[in-house]
Amino acid sequence: MPGDPVLSVQGLSVQFRIGGAWRAATRGIDFDLAPNETLALVGESGCGKSITCASILGLLGGEGARVEGSIRYRGREIVGMPESELEKIRGKEIAMIFQEPMTALNPVMPVGEQIAEAISVHLGCSRAEAKTRALGFMERVRIPAAPERYRDYPHQFSGGMRQRIVIAMAMACQPRILLADEPTTALDVTIQAQILAELRDLCANLEMSMVFITHSLGVVAAIADRVAVMYAGEIVEIAPVAELFAAPRHPYTQALLQAIPRVDRETVTLRAIPGQVPAIAEFGSGCRFAPRCPRASEACQAVPPELAARGGPEGHRVACLAPAPVRERAS
Ligand SMILES: Nc1ncnc2c1ncn2[C@@H]1O[C@H](COP(=O)(O)OP(=O)(O)O)[C@@H](O)[C@H]1O
Ligand SMILES: [Mg+2]
Numbered sequence: 202m203p204g205d206p207v208l209s210v211q212g213l214s215v216q217f218r219i220g221g222a223w224r225a226a227t228r229g230i231d232f233d234l235a236p237n238e239t240l241a242l243v244g245e246s247g248c249g250k251s252i253t254c255a256s257i258l259g260l261l262g263g264e265g266a267r268v269e270g271s272i273r274y275r276g277r278e279i280v281g282m283p284e285s286e287l288e289k290i291r292g293k294e295i296a297m298i299f300q301e302p303m304t305a306l307n308p309v310m311p312v313g314e315q316i317a318e319a320i321s322v323h324l325g326c327s328r329a330e331a332k333t334r335a336l337g338f339m340e341r342v343r344i345p346a347a348p349e350r351y352r353d354y355p356h357q358f359s360g361g362m363r364q365r366i367v368i369a370m371a372m373a374c375q376p377r378i379l380l381a382d383e384p385t386t387a388l389d390v391t392i393q394a395q396i397l398a399e400l401r402d403l404c405a406n407l408e409m410s411m412v413f414i415t416h417s418l419g420v421v422a423a424i425a426d427r428v429a430v431m432y433a434g435e436i437v438e439i440a441p442v443a444e445l446f447a448a449p450r451h452p453y454t455q456a457l458l459q460a461i462p463r464v465d466r467e468t469v470t471l472r473a474i475p476g477q478v479p480a481i482a483e484f485g486s487g488c489r490f491a492p493r494c495p496r497a498s499e500a501c502q503a504v505p506p507e508l509a510a511r512g513g514p515e516g517h518r519v520a521c522l523a524p525a526p527v528r529e530r531a532s
Contacts, residue, residue, distance in 0.1 A: 206233035212270035244431035296376035313351030433489035440517035450524035
């Protein structure tokens with residue numbers, strides 16, 4: 202990976218107190234994020250994508266939640282960092298676009314002013330300059346007639362428009378790392394494609410890195426350099442995007458890729474994966490996918506398989522005792 206990682210997550214586990222006992226919602230999450238890189242986190246709902254990002258922002262330290270392991274931002278440990286230090290990093294250095302846009306918007310403040318305020322707080326520029334920049338970002342996320350809409354309130358926009366404003370606000374702060382939690386899911390496909398292109402552009406031009414959460418493999422293909430596939434609180438496979446699509450090795454990744462509807466065939470098929478993601482309290486000690494896995498053996502039920510190269514290239518790791526064989530590469 203070129204350069205030192207901007208973010209290094211090791212052995213991350215988020216635990217919640219449920220019914221009097223601590224339960225690990227995620228365990229052993231390991232990944233690095235390089236400068237300018239976009240890592241996609243994919244997986245079914247409930248697999249721990251959002252809480253992984255929330256812990257990177259230091260948002261999960263309260264009652265009933267506990268974070269173990271290490272999250273280093275440019276060498277500085279985030280886990281256990283005092284709130285006063287975290288506040289200096291949040292927004293300016295690491296920003297997040299939340300799944301639900303209204304949580305990030307102030308309902309009683311015009312949207313343009315909210316973006317401008319974020320800009321002046323983070324970049325320390327004048328009001329006039331902040332306004333000019335805010336309008337620029339509203340245009341970048343394709344808000345029509347941005348100057349006229351600068352003084353409109355969040356409720357005057359549709360859900361998709363509000364999401365674009367939140368994206369503009371996050372972009373405007375020019376963070377080093379943007380954690381984007383399903384930011385384009387609510388948008389129609391043409392706008393989604395334009396916004397993904399803008400985000401890619403920002404990564405390239407502003408030295409920004411992204412952790413991009415999505416359940417859409419189409420979005421992954423459009424935005425990511427690398428992909429981490431999560432299942433029931435663990436990363437089961439991580440690889441460069443082209444490699445993951447061409448040669449998935451984990452049975453869950455393979456099933457996810459097969460579940461994409463194929464419109465280029467005569468009939469649209471969607472092969473659903475039988476069974477469902479277990480609840481946190483039902484996690485077994487071995488591989489969590491084993492109960493749904495066509496290749497599972499007794500050994501899989503006993504021990505959690507480590508994320509490792511398993512005969513493949515070092516950058517492509519899989520947590521499976523019986524991964525698909527490594528494909529022959531054209532030399
Ligand atoms: N505050 C909480 N208390 C207890 N369980 C939680 C809490 N927040 C999230 N969870 C559980 O943690 C798991 C992972 O949640 P989340 O990260 O939101 O999933 P995803 O974003 O992948 O859909 C889910 O089972 C969810 O119900
Ligand atoms: Mg989520």
